[in-house]
Structure formats: C-alpha cells, structure tokens
Amino acid sequence: MTVPNASTPTPRAPETGGSVVISVDAMGGDRGPSVVVAGMAESAEKNPEVRFIVHGDQAVLEGLIARRKVLAGRCDIRHAGGVVTMHDKPSQIVRKGEGTSMWSALESVKRGEARVAVSCGNTGALMALSMLRLRKLPGVNRPAIACLWPSRNPQGFNILLDVGADIRADAHDLLQYALMGASYARNGLGLDLPRVGLLNVGTEEHKGRAELKQAHDLIEAAAAGNFTYVGFVEGGDLPSARVDVIVTDGFTGNVALKTGEGVAKLVGDFLKDAFSNSIMSKFAALLAMTSLKRLQKRIDPRRVNGGIFLGLNGTVVKSHGSADSTGVSAAIKLAFTLAESGFQDRLAARVAQGAAASASAAETGASS
C-alpha cells in the first residue's frame, strides 16, 4: 500500500489488466469504516477488476484492510484526518471541508486517478462538495440525484430523478434530467432506448403546472433517437413496466422516494406480524422461507443502494448512510458498472448535444 502526499496532484493511475479504480470515502457512514472496508472486500471478491483508492484515517484503514486478504495489493490509502458528520451543514463543509475523507475522495476523481467516487456520508455535504470540487458539466444548471426504484420491468428497476439535489426545477432543468436519466439508463441498466416519463398528477396533457407542460414539449422534442418519451406518468407508475426513467423536481422526487420506502417498510412489518401471529402461521413461514427470502431480496433496499449525482464533471455514488457491507458492495458495483461503461464521457456528450438542440429549437421558435 502506498500513501502519496494528498496535496501532490498525481496523473491517472495506471490501470493494468483492464482494472477499474473506484475512490472510496471510508468515513462518515453511520456504521464507520469497518463496514465500508467489508463492503469493498465483498465487491473485490466478486469482481477481479476492481481496485480502490481509500480515504480516511490511515492507521485505522491499514488495520482494517490488512485483515481482508482479497484486498491485498488492490488499495491505495490516502490519509484524511477529518470526517464530515451527518449533522454538519453543507455550507460549513464547503468552507471547512478540506482535509476530510469526503473532500479527499472527490479529489481522486477530480485528478482523474479514479473514475467514480463512493461515499456513505451526509448527502447535502457530499453534493455541496461535489459541486465545489468537480463543478457542473457545461450546459447543466442544476445537478440531480438519481435513484433506482424496484419495478415490474425486466431489468428489475426504474430510475427516478431528481430525488433531492435541488428542491426546484424549471422546464429546462427537467429536460436536462430527462437527458441525464436516459444516459444513466443506457449505461447503468443497459437499455438501448429507455422510455422516459414526466411525473404529474394525471396523464392528460391539460393537467398540471405550467412548467410541466413546457417541459413536456421540450422533452418530446429532444427524444428522437435518444430515448422514447411516454409523456406524463403518475405516482403509481414509479414501479410500472411502461416507463424506465421518471423525471421530476427534487422536492417531489424526495417525497416520493421516502414515501415509497416508508410504505414498503410498513407492508414488510405487517407481513412479519402476520407470520408471527400463531403457531400455524409461524410453521407456514418456515415452509415458505425460500419464497419469502426471494420476496425480501426483490424489495431489499440494500440492493438498490446508491443514489447517483448527475450533471457534474465526474460521477459520484451516494450510498445510504446506514448501509451495511452488502449495501456498500451494491453501491461499489454500481460505481464499477458506470466507470466501466465510460458513462461520464457519454453523459457529457448527451448533455452538450441536448443543450445545442434546445438552443437551436429556441432560435427557431424565436424566429418563427
């Protein structure tokens, strides 16, 4: 394990044998660095191509990594003494965040040493630092956080964005979310022609707020060849098989995400109650164990762990703060898939193309 001076810019790390380097913020999650290192080990076991640059307390990390044979020779540790806690306000972190593991993890992406950063830390602080250090992609006004949503589609998930990077979004922001979400669906879920829908309170074209009607027209015009636009969708369509990417503003998306999680948890708890209700039902639960486990796996939030920050000069995966090693491993797997597919460059190209098309449409509109 090498420990270069974090303040010296280094060139892109040599990726021998097709290896893909992920930058991991090992601190800042609710469960501490041991769970993060355990998640890295799970990933490393399943995927021989993955390598890590790990950021945090060097002594602690050296100890944790030394205990995992599968990580031997696959981790660079970068010491960072500071930790961003769940209670730190984004504005404070922007001013005083240098020297934290989160800052350091983003630096590795900024310098091109790693293709994607993964953190379990404070979402607001991570987004604020990402905007500060990685900067917005040319043509992007508001970056977005995209999450995966369990669905009836063959790929098992739909993409919902924005789920809380920003609480406002105008029609042009929503268009950019559509372009970025479609790009994520192509590279992250392997869908050639993703179907994109715009979240509204009804599917009829006359319904909803003015900015939604305008976004409807913009997205429809941008679809050709990029994705299929299915028009307005409703809350009930989030898990549906008629759409792959659902576009909304960060306020609505955040409420929908947390509502969905809350309801799934409620039904799960009611189910547990139902099966511990009598001797007979407990026996039935034993018999149905395999089926129930399969169900649990289908709706397990750990499997869809990983919100993606889109619209920056670099890809950041936000793992849930309370993620266990399986959750961290899922977030790393997602980071790996995106890194391997060259997602960042493709996304940048799509956004640039969309911005050009939008500008030319505006020009045509102005001259007509």
Place this chain on the structure above:
Amino acid sequence: MTVPNASTPTPRAPETGGSVVISVDAMGGDRGPSVVVAGMAESAEKNPEVRFIVHGDQAVLEGLIARRKVLAGRCDIRHAGGVVTMHDKPSQIVRKGEGTSMWSALESVKRGEARVAVSCGNTGALMALSMLRLRKLPGVNRPAIACLWPSRNPQGFNILLDVGADIRADAHDLLQYALMGASYARNGLGLDLPRVGLLNVGTEEHKGRAELKQAHDLIEAAAAGNFTYVGFVEGGDLPSARVDVIVTDGFTGNVALKTGEGVAKLVGDFLKDAFSNSIMSKFAALLAMTSLKRLQKRIDPRRVNGGIFLGLNGTVVKSHGSADSTGVSAAIKLAFTLAESGFQDRLAARVAQGAAASASAAETGASS
C-alpha cells in the same frame, strides 16, 4: 319510495329515531349503479340509523333497490337522467352538468335534506360541481381533498391532505389545510388532540421552500389547544405513529398517494408471486391463509375508500371510481360518521376561528 320533483326545494327531511340521511350519487362509478346499491345495502345492514336519498335513473334504481329487503323504506329516489363520465372535463360539467345524478346528489346537501353526499364519479368534475353548488366556506381560499393512509397509529390511519383538489398552495392555504385536517381527525377518527405535521424534504427547520417555512410558523402559532404541531415530517412519516395529520400541497400529496398505492400493490403482487412459486410455498400459503387475510385487510385500499372534500358548505365523500360494494360501503360509513358527529358545523367554526386568529396575528405583526 317517494319521488319528489327534483326542482322543488324541500325542507330538511324529518330524521325519525335519530336517523342520518346520506345523499348518494348512484351513477358515474366504473362499475355502475348495481355496485353502489349493493354497497348501500351492506351499510344499511350494519347500521340501522342510515337512510339514503339516491340519485340516478329512476327505473334502474327502483329495480335494484327493490331486490334489497334491507333498503325497503329507507331510500328516496331522485330521478336524474344525465351521468358524468370519467372522461368529462370539469369545465364542461360546470356548464352542462345540471340534470346529472352528481349535480342532484349535491343539491340534496345544499338544501339541507342530507348531511353528506357520496359519489364514485369523476373527481375533477365532482370538485368543480361541489365548488359551484356548495360554495367555499367563508375564510377558505382553496378547498382540499383529504385521504386516509394506513399507519402504525392505534387508529390504523393517518390523514393526508391535500391529495389533489388544487396543485398549488401558499402558506395560508397550508394553514387552512392544517385546521381542516385537525377537525377531520377529531370528528372522523375520534382524536381529541391530533398531531399535525407539515410535509417537507427534511425535518430540520432550515430546509425546504420559502412558503413551507412561512407555513411552519403560521401552523405553529395556530396550534394552541386545537392540535399538537410536530413540525416538518418526511415522506417516510406518512404511515408513522408520530403524526396523525400530514399537510402538503395538492401536487405533492397526489404524487405521494399514488406512489404509496403503487408500492403497496407492487409488494402485494411480489408476495403473491412468492407464494405461488412452488408446491411447498402454495402449501405454506394455505397454512398461513388466516394471517395473510389479516394482512390483506390491514392494507386493503377498499377499507380506506373515501377522499373527503374539505372547505365547502357541505361535506362530500369521493369514493374510488372502481370501488366494489365493500368500498362503497366504507365510503358511506365514513360519511355517516362525519354526519353524526356534526363535522360540518365544527369544521366551519374552526376555520372561522383560525381565520380570525390569523388576521389578528397579521394585525399584530403589522402594528409591531
């Protein structure tokens, strides 16, 4: 069964023996009048005090009602030849809706013949006609639709409003929703001091849109003695036991409601898949039948069938368009509970009181 001329205003129907009269729009639901009459019969069997004024095609209704002994002598039929369909636009219905069963059902409440109206028809048209015929309560700017949400609370449900009467709401509208929701919780759910929360993307006071911060202060000031204000709540709190009434704008509420329904349906379908997966799991499902039925009952959307229109001079219960007889019966039961509690007068008093307090606070603010 008597059939008075619908155009002659009649005085409040004599309610012998403590009977409560509900006005029912028998047409306009997806499943037609036979399901509505079946739901009325279910209600009438459980509740000897309920009586009905039924609106729709007289010949059809006479035939359907005659087949239900329990309804004998408990229904007044009012002929209305027109039907509002699910595809009619609210604006058309406002102009041409006279003569429909929906219009007629609202007239019975307007005239004081019935205390509450129930309809399975087109929500947008029902709200538009309700606003036109019943008019807004003094002090109410935007009426709201409140729905019941399965929760971990002892009463089994939380109240969410607005779920789609209006897509916008400013701080004062949100305050009125809080007052009306609290009144509904007292009279509909029997809670003496309901806990009210304001839906946001975080529970910290610094988060969210400007109008939410303003509403936060207004609701806090109006709480004293009326209800307990718990502050901001998140999507995950909708089914939680730390709040009884969740206040939000109609756009967000509608998305949350449909998202919740969609996720519950998804988990339910996955559960069915899991139990029909193998011989063993099918056998387990048989053994667990009682428990599974109990679960199904707890999350059965038919049990919470009935959105309430709040903020009008009269109470209107909107039953789901696809409700079966159990669903219609649940909506009628809710209408009965509200009618019996004198909900409408209490609600009007609370709103008037809230408006006065708000005006006096504004005055104090202006003079200070």
